[in-house]
Amino acid sequence: xxxxxxxxxxxxxxxxxxxxxxxxxxxxxxxxxxxxxxxxxxxxxxxxxxxxxxxxxxxxxxxxxxxxxxxxxxxxxxxxxxxxxxxxxxxxxxxxxxxxxxxxxxxxxxxxxxxxxxxxxxxxxxxxxxxxxxxxxxxxxxxxxxxxxxxxxxxxxxxxxxxxxxxxxxxxxxxxxxxxxxxxxxxxxxxxxxxxxxxxxxxxxxxxxxxxxxxxxxxxxxxxxxxxxxxxxxxxxxxxxxxxxxxxxxxxxxxxxxxxxxxxxxxxxxxxxxxxxxxxxxxxxxxxxxxxxxxxxxxxxxxxxxxxxxxxxxxxxxxxxxxxxxxxxxxxxxxxxxxxxxxxxx
Ligand SMILES: *Cc1c(COP(=O)(O)O)cnc(C)c1O
Numbered sequence: 001x002x003x004x005x006x007x008x009x010x011x012x013x014x015x016x017x018x019x020x021x022x023x024x025x026x027x028x029x030x031x032x033x034x035x036x037x038x039x040x041x042x043x044x045x046x047x048x049x050x051x052x053x054x055x056x057x058x059x060x061x062x063x064x065x066x067x068x069x070x071x072x073x074x075x076x077x078x079x080x081x082x083x084x085x086x087x088x089x090x091x092x093x094x095x096x097x098x099x100x101x102x103x104x105x106x107x108x109x110x111x112x113x114x115x116x117x118x119x120x121x122x123x124x125x126x127x128x129x130x131x132x133x134x135x136x137x138x139x140x141x142x143x144x145x146x147x148x149x150x151x152x153x154x155x156x157x158x159x160x161x162x163x164x165x166x167x168x169x170x171x172x173x174x175x176x177x178x179x180x181x182x183x184x185x186x187x188x189x190x191x192x193x194x195x196x197x198x199x200x201x202x203x204x205x206x207x208x209x210x211x212x213x214x215x216x217x218x219x220x221x222x223x224x225x226x227x228x229x230x231x232x233x234x235x236x237x238x239x240x241x242x243x244x245x246x247x248x249x250x251x252x253x254x255x256x257x258x259x260x261x262x263x264x265x266x267x268x269x270x271x272x273x274x275x276x277x278x279x280x281x282x283x284x285x286x287x288x289x290x291x292x293x294x295x296x297x298x299x300x301x302x303x304x305x306x307x308x309x310x311x312x313x314x315x316x317x318x319x320x321x322x323x324x325x326x327x328x329x330x331x332x333x334x335x336x337x338x339x340x341x342x343x344x345x346x
Contacts, residue, residue, distance in 0.1 A: 059332020183216025
């Protein structure tokens with residue numbers, strides 16, 4: 001991996017000082033999307049296949065969990081706790097990672113999406129959580145991060161009283177974004193691949209949800225001396241509030257790594273063009289992106305994150321806001337397709 005010295009290689013060395021469990025199949029493939037590119041004038045589209053990270057149906061959370069589970073093992077935890085949406089990919093992969101490390105897993109599912117059907121509650125990631133034997137709890141509200149965290153804290157307290165050693169995967173913006181560290185490493189992985197394939201990339205498009213992936217990639221690229229443009233496509237909140245999240249993560253990463261990568265305010269690029277009608281809800285552009293990508297490339301996107309992101313990419317290309325060689329960072333999530341079923345049919 002380290003056959004070429006990028007500027008600021010030191011940041012990659014510094015990542016090694018954080019405890020980590022190796023869980024992901026990396027490097028993930030970097031592929032060209034020829035048929036999808038042909039749909040648009042003047043662009044070449046590529047895809048970074050982080051849907052292929054291996055563990056528990058893969059996705060971006062496998063990389064992120066390497067750092068959380070590393071921390072949990074260091075604290076001698078025996079039980080992982082995590083909260084998320086009913087069809088959360090993070091909780092599914094957390095449960096798989098817990099099992100891989102010989103731990104129990106408690107999952108709290110929040111009601112973030114309205115007007116759902118029975119498949120949403122029984123299939124997709126929910127089914128996989130059950131197969132993994134995770135203990136499921138439910139939280140009746142969707143937009144109450146503090147309340148959901150407090151409830152998770154109570155579950156942890158009960159487990160402690162019962163003699164377990166729980167580890168909460170903390171995802172609120174006030175916590176250090178440990179998962180973002182994995183995407184600094186992934187930025188390095190990408191730069192090595194681009195170098196090996198002699199591919200001068202112009203722009204990268206990635207989902208911006210909690211923002212760990214987006215912030216980690218942006219931090220990593222700039223810390224390693226790359227000026228490749230990066231746009232985050234909002235899946236959870238509008239561009240204005242997401243900008244605050246990303247800026248907050250970047251500040252925390254600077255403190256955690258004691259490094260200022262020189263990120264300008266203009267480097268934080270976001271679009272929320274495909275977000276409506278809200279988190280986890282489909283719209284026509286999202287369904288178009290999901291179908292077109294499958295029918296051109298045989299590549300499945302997920303309804304909550306990556307199809308929204310591809311719809312955002314289509315928009316930016318059509319508006320000629322981005323051009324040239326463009327990379328779509330596939331963050332996984334395909335099991336949620338089975339929780340959305342009916343809404344995806346012609
Ligand atoms: C969680 C998730 C994202 C968002 O990643 P963040 O690091 O939270 O911004 C994107 N795609 C998929 C499939 C996810 O599960």
